[in-house]
Amino acid sequence: MPNFEKKLMEPLTPRRKFITTSVKAGLGLYVGSGILSSCTSTNKATSNIPSSLATGFTQQPLPYAYNALIEAIDAQTMEIHYSKHAAAYATNLNDAAKAEGVDNSKPVEDVLRNISKYSAKMRNNGGGHFNHEFFWKCMSPQSAGKPSGNLATAIDSSFGSFDTFKIQFSDAGKNRFGSGWAWLYADSNKVLKIGSTPNQDNPLMNLPGDSVIKGVPLLGIDVWEHAYYLKYQNKRADYVESWWNVVNWDYVQQSFEKI
Numbered sequence: 540m541p542n543f544e545k546k547l548m549e550p551l552t553p554r555r556k557f558i559t560t561s562v563k564a565g566l567g568l569y570v571g572s573g574i575l576s577s578c579t580s581t582n583k584a585t586s587n588i589p590s591s592l593a594t595g596f597t598q599q600p601l602p603y604a605y606n607a608l609i610e611a612i613d614a615q616t617m618e619i620h621y622s623k624h625a626a627a628y629a630t631n632l633n634d635a636a637k638a639e640g641v642d643n644s645k646p647v648e649d650v651l652r653n654i655s656k657y658s659a660k661m662r663n664n665g666g667g668h669f670n671h672e673f674f675w676k677c678m679s680p681q682s683a684g685k686p687s688g689n690l691a692t693a694i695d696s697s698f699g700s701f702d703t704f705k706i707q708f709s710d711a712g713k714n715r716f717g718s719g720w721a722w723l724y725a726d727s728n729k730v731l732k733i734g735s736t737p738n739q740d741n742p743l744m745n746l747p748g749d750s751v752i753k754g755v756p757l758l759g760i761d762v763w764e765h766a767y768y769l770k771y772q773n774k775r776a777d778y779v780e781s782w783w784n785v786v787n788w789d790y791v792q793q794s795f796e797k798i
């Protein structure tokens with residue numbers, strides 16, 4: 540086995556474990572600070588962003604090894620996706636923030652909720668950075684397999700059953716033409732809905748148009764080809780179906796409870 544592949548298969552080193560633990564602890568403090576509760580917005584649809592979504596402008600360490608989600612996503616895809624594609628969004632976002640006078644010490648969500656005021660570079664890379672930071676947290680090697688508690692009840696209420704929800708969400712991802720995302724989100728009335736966005740747009744953005752979905756994202760899947768092509772080639776549907784095995788329902792539940 541090539542050294543590159545061996546490295547990907549190695550378990551977390553003590554240093555990486557420390558980083559991971561530190562990030563989790565930091566995230567907990569960040570969540571506990573309720574930093575977003577002080578944000579004000581005239582956009583009712585996104586005024587109650589859960590603090591679990593507070594995202595900085597800097598790419599955070601991946602909370603698991605590149606091969607941790609191998610049941611759905613191969614290690615090489617994870618490494619390229621995280622260290623190349625997602626890293627570039629973070630770099631370009633900070634370039635745009637500097638050029639457009641954005642305070643990068645505040646949550647990215649502040650920019651996204653007012654994205655119509657900014658450039659296309661800010662929209663593409665602000666969305667790209669947020670979406671990927673969110674995406675990593677939406678996955679876990681220890682998936683519960685399905686939601687529970689209040690989230691499960693809300694999904695049943697909105698979609699009839701978990702199985703129906705999965706079909707509709709999967710279809711949103713499979714049918715997204717070109718590159719984009721499928722989302723489970725809560726609208727301004729805290730009703731759960733499914734939708735998709737092109738490119739790196741997301742439901743937080745205050746974009747014009749009747750077809751634009753708006754709300755608080757609770758679960759998202761990246762259906763850009765860079766997310767799956769090495770393993771699945773043109774079979775996006777197979778990637779989406781496998782992805783259910785690594786959904787971090789604890790994180791989705793956490794976000795839902797904080798709306």
Ligand SMILES: [Fe+2]
Pocket residue numbers: 620624671761763765766
């Ligand atoms: Fe991606």
